[in-house]
Amino acid sequence: MFDYTVKTDQSVEAVVEKLKATLKDEAFGVLWDFDLSDTLKEKGEAIDGDYHILEVCNPKKAKKVITAHREGGYFLPCKLAVFTKDGATHVGMPKPTKLIELIEDESLQSIALDVETRLTRAIDNSI
Numbered sequence: 001m002f003d004y005t006v007k008t009d010q011s012v013e014a015v016v017e018k019l020k021a022t023l024k025d026e027a028f029g030v031l032w033d034f035d036l037s038d039t040l041k042e043k044g045e046a047i048d049g050d051y052h053i054l055e056v057c058n059p060k061k062a063k064k065v066i067t068a069h070r071e072g073g074y075f076l077p078c079k080l081a082v083f084t085k086d087g088a089t090h091v092g093m094p095k096p097t098k099l100i101e102l103i104e105d106e107s108l109q110s111i112a113l114d115v116e117t118r119l120t121r122a123i124d125n126s127i
Helices: 011-027 036-042 059-068 071-076 096-101 105-124
Strands: 005-006 029-035 051-057 078-085 088-094
Touching: 005 029, 005 105, 011 029, 011 051, 011 078, 011 088, 011 105, 029 036, 059 071, 059 105, 071 096, 078 096, 078 105, 088 105, 096 105
Parallel strands: none
Antiparallel strands: 005 088, 029 051, 051 078, 078 088
16 A cells, blocks of 8 residues: 555544644644645545545654655655545555655665654544
């Protein structure tokens, strides 16, 4: 699987707020909390349910990636999605280890694994 996704019975808003705290514990900052569902509604393209996208960054890890391979910035910042589907709230992300494979530079794999471990833990601690 290219992603890590889990579901919970909590609301999207509750998970987003918990994620912000658990991400901080993992040395990630939230750069942007984008309410996609509201934006689409404003554009006349409403969707069922809530959908938030959080763009998050660990500056030290980001620097290591773009210093080693500038195109690694294509995958930055990391994105987490929190949305409703089939009556439940889902929270997930594309796995950094899968994304970084596209660059074909083994030196970046350990950085991606550390980022993935931290983000997975933040997600798990939010649900």
